[in-house]
Amino acid sequence: MINMPADDTGPNPLESGRDVLDLLLSPPAHLDxxxxxxxxxxxxxVHPSAYGAHLISRYADVEHVLKHPELFPGVPEDALARMFPLAVGHEAYxxxxxxxxxxxxxxxxxxxxLIGRDFTTRRVGSLRAGIEDLAGRLVTEAAERLRAGENVDLHAAVSVPMPLHVISDLLGVPHADRSRLAVLVPAMMNVVDPAxxxxxxxxxxxxxxxxxxxxSQLVADRRRTPRDDLVSALVSVHDDDSDRLSDDELRTLLFTLWSAGFETTATGIDNALLALIDRPELGHWLEGTERQAAAFAEETLRYDPSVQVAPGIRFAAEPVVLSGVKVPAGAQVRLMLGAAGRDEAAFPEPDRFLPGRAGAAPLSFGAGIHYCLGAGLSRLEMTALLPRLHRELPGLALAGPPGRRRSIPLRDFSSLTVTLTDEIRRR
Structure with missing residues (x-):
C-alpha cells in the first residue's frame, strides 16, 4: 500500500478532469x-463533486455533520420530490x-x-452463547478443510455466514431463504453510491x-403465527393502536435491518483477517482478554471501515462553513467515513494499524442520533470470531489476491482465499 502523507504537494489528481468519485472506481484507488x-x-x-454532492473528508467536519442533525437534516418527506427527485421514480432511493x-x-x-424496545443490550447479550457456538463451528469446519490441504475462501466459509445467520436468527428468516436473500444486499447498497x-x-x-x-410474506406469516423473533415484535408494534408503525415504516425498517445486518460486519471480519495476515506480530491482541480483542476489532473499523461513505443523504439547512469552505443552503453533503478514519488530526500515525490507540473514536458506526443500532451486535460477532480464528489458524497466508467488489460506499469482498503455511499444516 502506498500512503500519501498529509502535507502532500504532489500532482493534483483532479487535473485529469475526472471527478473524485470516478477516480475512486478506477485503478489504483478502487483497491486503495x-x-x-x-x-x-x-x-x-469539502469537495463539490460533479455528481451533485459536497464530499466531506476531515474527521472534525464529518463528526460535526453527524452530531448536528438540525444543521444537516435528511430530506423532509414533504419536500422529497423537490429536493431529491430520484426518490420519486426509484424505490431504492x-x-x-x-x-x-x-x-x-x-x-x-x-x-x-420503537425498534429500540427489542434491539436492546439485553437482547443482543442474550445472543452471545449462540454467536460463540456458531463461531466455533464455522472456524472448526474451515480449519479441517485447510489442514486437509484445501485452499479456503474465508469470505464465503466464515465471514459472511457468521453475521448472516446471526441477523437471520434475530429477525426470524428461515435457513432455506438466507442465501437467496443475502445476494440482494450488494445491489441494494449500490444506491448509497453518489455516482x-x-x-x-x-x-x-x-x-x-x-x-x-x-x-411482506414474512410479516403476514408472523401476524398469523407470532414467534420469538424481531419481525414478530415489530409486527406487534405495528398492530398496537397506541403507538404504531405504518405499513411503509415497517417495511422500510425490515429493509434497513436486513441490508445493514450482515454485509458490513462480514467486510469488517475480512478486513480484520487481512490485518492479521499482514501483521502476524499483532496476534497477541487476540490471545488475551475480550477487551484486547475488541481493541483489535475497533482498529480494523478505523483503519479500513466497511462503509466508506455514510448511507444517510443530508442537506445543509442553512449556509455552513466547514474547513473554511462555505456549503450553501440546500446543498447535499456526503460523509467520507474512510477518509475521516485516516485523518492525522484525529489519529496520530493514521496509516499504521495500532490496536488500543487512545484518542478520538472511529466514526465507522456514525455518531449522534444516527449512531448504528447494530454496532454492539457487530462488535460482539467480531470479538467472538477473531480470537478463535487466530487460535485455530495461526499460520494463515493468502492463496491469491483478495477479490474486491468495485464499489464506493462499501469496500466489500467477493473472496478471501487463504491457505496454511506448511509448518502449521504439519502440526
Whole structure:
C-alpha cells in the first residue's frame, strides 16, 4: 500500500478532469482509496463533486455533520420530490431517504424508540452463547478443510455466514431463504453510491422489490403465527393502536435491518483477517482478554471501515462553513467515513494499524442520533470470531489476491482465499 502523507504537494489528481468519485472506481484507488483521501483532506476537504454532492473528508467536519442533525437534516418527506427527485421514480432511493438513517426528528426519535424496545443490550447479550457456538463451528469446519490441504475462501466459509445467520436468527428468516436473500444486499447498497449508474440503480430497485415481496410474506406469516423473533415484535408494534408503525415504516425498517445486518460486519471480519495476515506480530491482541480483542476489532473499523461513505443523504439547512469552505443552503453533503478514519488530526500515525490507540473514536458506526443500532451486535460477532480464528489458524497466508467488489460506499469482498503455511499444516 502506498500512503500519501498529509502535507502532500504532489500532482493534483483532479487535473485529469475526472471527478473524485470516478477516480475512486478506477485503478489504483478502487483497491486503495487512502492516498486519494489524503489528498482530499489536505487540498479539498469539502469537495463539490460533479455528481451533485459536497464530499466531506476531515474527521472534525464529518463528526460535526453527524452530531448536528438540525444543521444537516435528511430530506423532509414533504419536500422529497423537490429536493431529491430520484426518490420519486426509484424505490431504492425512496427507501434510502425515508429509512431510519435518513429520517429526521421527531419521526426518527419515534422509530428509533420503537425498534429500540427489542434491539436492546439485553437482547443482543442474550445472543452471545449462540454467536460463540456458531463461531466455533464455522472456524472448526474451515480449519479441517485447510489442514486437509484445501485452499479456503474465508469470505464465503466464515465471514459472511457468521453475521448472516446471526441477523437471520434475530429477525426470524428461515435457513432455506438466507442465501437467496443475502445476494440482494450488494445491489441494494449500490444506491448509497453518489455516482451510481442508471444500471446500478435499476439493479437496486429490482433487489428492493424482491426483498419487499419476501418481507411482506414474512410479516403476514408472523401476524398469523407470532414467534420469538424481531419481525414478530415489530409486527406487534405495528398492530398496537397506541403507538404504531405504518405499513411503509415497517417495511422500510425490515429493509434497513436486513441490508445493514450482515454485509458490513462480514467486510469488517475480512478486513480484520487481512490485518492479521499482514501483521502476524499483532496476534497477541487476540490471545488475551475480550477487551484486547475488541481493541483489535475497533482498529480494523478505523483503519479500513466497511462503509466508506455514510448511507444517510443530508442537506445543509442553512449556509455552513466547514474547513473554511462555505456549503450553501440546500446543498447535499456526503460523509467520507474512510477518509475521516485516516485523518492525522484525529489519529496520530493514521496509516499504521495500532490496536488500543487512545484518542478520538472511529466514526465507522456514525455518531449522534444516527449512531448504528447494530454496532454492539457487530462488535460482539467480531470479538467472538477473531480470537478463535487466530487460535485455530495461526499460520494463515493468502492463496491469491483478495477479490474486491468495485464499489464506493462499501469496500466489500467477493473472496478471501487463504491457505496454511506448511509448518502449521504439519502440526
Amino acid at each position: 482509496p487512502y492516498p486519494l483521501y489524503a489528498w482530499l483532506r489536505t487540498h479539498a476537504p 425512496e427507501v434510502l431517504v425515508t429509512s431510519l438513517v435518513g429520517s429526521n426528528p421527531p419521526k426518527h426519535t419515534r422509530l428509533r424508540g 451510481a449508474t442508471p444500471e446500478a440503480v435499476a439493479a437496486a430497485d429490482a433487489a428492493f422489490r424482491e426483498l419487499g415481496t419476501y418481507m
